[in-house]
Amino acid sequence: MASRSFNLKAPTPMPGWGLSFGIMLTMLSVVVLIPMAVLLWRGFVGFGAAEMWAVINRPRVWNALQLSFRAALVASLFNLVFGVLLAWVLVRYRFPGKRIIDAAVDLPFALPTAVAGIALTAIYAPNGVFGSFIVQNFGIRVAYTELGIWIALIFVGLPFVVRTVQPVIEEIDRETEEASATLGASRLRTLTHVVLPMLAPAALTGFALALARSVGEYGSVIFIAGNLPNVTEIAPLLIVIRLEEFDYDGAVAIAIAMLAISFALLLAINLIQIWSRRRMGAV
């Protein structure tokens, strides 16, 4: 089949090339490639780059984009630090309830986002269990402010760093740490100068995954956010609002802006990762 038409594939007796490649390419095209191409075509050809910029360059859209990326960065940074910590605790320490904690880390993957959204809102709303406590003692409102968005995004991105870092910690050879200790390094110095650099690439991968997920998150955020334009209105919600107004061009422009910023961020993280791997290799 495709192998005869041009030299795409190395010859092999393995059967099923046509069938498997055909199914893969058909579904990939129908579900991902053609729809993505339509989006880009609608944006750049149908609407135009200058017009899209005019849509994005309005305070409300700009504020929504800034909020989405700022909150995603804050939440992912929290998850980066806490995720490495939790992975360390889960691999290195033995304590009662460890198995439950280990399984529970994946809850944000398994729990539908709308469920997480209303559950978080229920406890962090001013009349909720934690919400009322925090308002009375610290005078801070959590739900219906940017803080609420952070909480929802921390929830959504929680498993990523833990799950990428955990296997790396399990593989660390204790002898490296012992060598560091015999050379006179304190435990803290061993952790910061020997262990952390080994975890950095995996932690960054997890960070990137968490970031990509939380930038576009919708379901868990809209319940807790309050959705006040310019203040707590995230970019995905603005796309939904544009669609409800039948402003398809506006929705497309915001969507393409989100994609562009996401890819720029992921590219930057990838570069940092290559740099940190190279640095690791040189050590």
Added chain:
Amino acid sequence: MISLPSPTGRAAQASRRPFRSATTEPLVIKWTLIGLCFSVLTVLLFAPLIAIFDEALRRGWAFALASLSEPDAQSAIRLTLLVAAITVPLNAIFGIAAAWAITKFDWRGKAWVITLIDLPFSISPVVAGLLFVLMFGSNTALGVWLVANGFPIVFAVPGILLATLFITFPFVARELIPVMLEQGRAEEEAALTLGASGWRTFVTVTLPNIRWALLYGVLLCNARAMGEFGAVAVVSGKIRGQTTTMPLMIEMFYNEYLSVAAFTMAGVLALLAFVTLTLKSVLEWRYADQLAATHRH
């Protein structure tokens, strides 16, 4: 693990001060870290989970269960099951085909295809929904034609299926590709040499090797398919009793201040999440060596 020069050395050290291995942290720090993790997870994971059931049962079991038997709720449950029943097998077929094409053959552009398969993970669910509105919505000639011919896609079930398929696209393939890559081609090649047909090789050699990884991928795919909110919200049109899935029904109940109904339906999905996590843990514990997720260890 910890190698010490001799038992006498250890005893001598222990007599001077409490012994601590050079590769662990002080006990105080250890328990502080464990306590910190417990607190954060309580505040973020356990408390919301308890809240769901607390809110659902606020007016008793009977009231909660009655809310589930309402016609709208029933139709939402049926639609969600239908969506999962169609998208999950399609995803499994795609995952197997993609993993077979990627791991059993050498061809150009493989890395690109793998990246494209992963693409839906880094795209907002809302944008995923938007894609299908742009393709088949009433703003397009194709959409108008489809509606005129009695086969609407957007604001109908086919759109929900497409959006769900997009969102769950990488799940099975991502799980199978590393596993099949590691298993190599030797067993299949042996079966072929012995005269087995391609299909027979797949069913009797490959499938048994990947069944747990496949189940693992299907499990996660199903959880996401049943729980997807953003993408489905955009394409569904939220027609009560027709295009409203369980997560959308939760939002409707919630916005109508039908708190018990919203949280009861949320509780049903939370139970599904429990089942998913339990099965997943069992798989990871029992068949760790045959899964990609645990095989990196």
